[in-house]
Amino acid sequence: MIEIATNTPVQTLALGRHLASLLRAGDIVLLAGHLGAGKTLFASGVGEGLGVEEQLTSPSFILARSHSGFVPVVHADVYRLGSSAEFEDLDLPEQARDGVLLIEWGDVVVHGVPEDHLLVEIDIAGESERVFRFAPSGNWANRPLGELTL
Numbered sequence: 001m002i003e004i005a006t007n008t009p010v011q012t013l014a015l016g017r018h019l020a021s022l023l024r025a026g027d028i029v030l031l032a033g034h035l036g037a038g039k040t041l042f043a044s045g046v047g048e049g050l051g052v053e054e055q056l057t058s059p060s061f062i063l064a065r066s067h068s069g070f071v072p073v074v075h076a077d078v079y080r081l082g083s084s085a086e087f088e089d090l091d092l093p094e095q096a097r098d099g100v101l102l103i104e105w106g107d108v109v110v111h112g113v114p115e116d117h118l119l120v121e122i123d124i125a126g127e128s129e130r131v132f133r134f135a136p137s138g139n140w141a142n143r144p145l146g147e148l149t150l
Helices: 009-020 039-050 085-088 106-112 138-142
Strands: 002-006 028-032 064-067 074-075 100-102 117-124 129-139
Touching: 002 009, 009 039, 009 129, 028 039, 028 106, 039 074, 039 100, 039 117, 085 106, 100 106, 106 117, 117 138, 129 138
Parallel strands: 028 100, 028 117, 074 100
Antiparallel strands: 002 129, 064 074, 117 129
């Protein structure tokens, strides 16, 4: 597990952009943290790093949005789902097989995604300070997460 602290929203965006440099088609990134932790801001940084021109915003009410970039991005928010069956019905991993899948509140559906994923836990450490913990699973264990810096 890798742990990195950010002190400003600008650093949180930058960390997301740096993670994007390690991503490739078919990757699944689960974002976890309390309301206001910075999941959407971090996802925006990932989107920027993958060449998405529009800013990623929380897809809470529509559940998932697709974005074009160097690598396509499917950005989902599963906060409003009532069951694991509802998640399975969305078939998000298949929708994003040619791109990157970012799932906010992903810790809730961790057992419904393939073993090869990255869990990013975000803790609030202050008004704008955040602590990111990157927990690799499956083939992510071989990725150079140690290269993530600010």
